[in-house]
Amino acid sequence: MTGIIRVLIADDHAVVRQGLRTYLELQHDVEVVAEAADGAEAVAAAERLAPDIVLLDLAMPRLDGVAALRELRERAPAARVIVLTSFGEDDRLFAALRAGAAGFLLKDTEPADLVRAIRTAHAGQSPLSPATATRVVEELTRGGRPRAAELLTPRELDVLRLIARGRSNKRIALELGVAEKTVKTHVGHVLGKLGLSDRTQAALYAVREGLGERR
Numbered sequence: 001m002t003g004i005i006r007v008l009i010a011d012d013h014a015v016v017r018q019g020l021r022t023y024l025e026l027q028h029d030v031e032v033v034a035e036a037a038d039g040a041e042a043v044a045a046a047e048r049l050a051p052d053i054v055l056l057d058l059a060m061p062r063l064d065g066v067a068a069l070r071e072l073r074e075r076a077p078a079a080r081v082i083v084l085t086s087f088g089e090d091d092r093l094f095a096a097l098r099a100g101a102a103g104f105l106l107k108d109t110e111p112a113d114l115v116r117a118i119r120t121a122h123a124g125q126s127p128l129s130p131a132t133a134t135r136v137v138e139e140l141t142r143g144g145r146p147r148a149a150e151l152l153t154p155r156e157l158d159v160l161r162l163i164a165r166g167r168s169n170k171r172i173a174l175e176l177g178v179a180e181k182t183v184k185t186h187v188g189h190v191l192g193k194l195g196l197s198d199r200t201q202a203a204l205y206a207v208r209e210g211l212g213e214r215r
Contacts, residue, residue, distance in 0.1 A: 005122045006033045008051040010042035010068070011084065012060045016107075020055065023111045030118065039063025039071075046076035053118050054081045058096060069099035080121045085132070093132065100198050103127035124168035126200040148209055151193045157211070159186040163199055164206030 007030055009017050017035045024030045033049050036042035039056075040063040046054055054072060058065035065083060072081055080102040085093055093104065102121045105114060106129045117127035148160055155176070162172045169187065173180040187199070196202050 003029055004031050005029055005053060005118060006031050006049070006051045007118065008032075008034050008036065008042065008045055008049065008054045008079070010036040010039070010045075010054060010060065010065075011057040012037050013057075016057075020114075024115070024118075027115055030115065037061075039065060039068030042068050043071040043075055046072055046079050050076060051079055052122050054079050055118075056081050056083050056101075058083055058085050058093075066095045066099050069096055069101055073100050082117060082121055082127065097201060098197050102198075102200060104132040105129050106131060125166040126203055128200075128204075148194065148206070148211060152190060156186050156190050156193070159183060160190050160202060160206045161211045163187070163190075164203050164211050166203070 007024060009020050009024075009032060011017050011020070014037070017037075021032045021035065024032050033051050034045045036045050038061045042054065042056060042060075043063065045051075054076075056065050056068060056072075060068070063071070069081055069083075072079060081100070082103040082105060083093075083096045083101045084105055084107055085096075086107050096104070103117055103126050105117055105127065109117070109129060113129075120127040148157060152160065158176060159172060162175060167175065169180050169183045173183045176183070187202075190202060191197065191199075194202070194205060196205060
């Protein structure tokens, strides 16, 4: 079957896992391939089953969400991880961002918004709940990073603008008339020069700098 998004649910509360599974399995394009009750189980299942999306709780036994994220990047690099968090977890939230999470949702997210976020992450973009996005942007602002125009070439700035608009590498390549491999190289340079770890951070940085606006 094509077009199915394969999802792994990792949460230490059985009632949460069951609720997520019940709703997600009503969707025509989503399949729940496994559940995990702790971080170690999540990593092992992701390595074995290669899901497209991992829904990952931050507070779990044996291996917490941040530690699991680091393991997932090594052992299941193709999986896009959406962190499920709650208010009052800023330290874990930003640690997860640095560890490479593709998206962040609060646990009071509406079910329909969760499904939308899964589809968004699967398409290569970075879903963020509004409250989480605000907090992350504020954190980046406090970080005092140098302005992009001071460090990036004109083409790298173009790539950063398109990342901020949620474009995938393939779409960026089409819009700029270059090879997708070239875009990947530019993205790597952008992250390295700005001291960012992933596209989520790059998109938030670009929005703060006003680079995502259409001209």
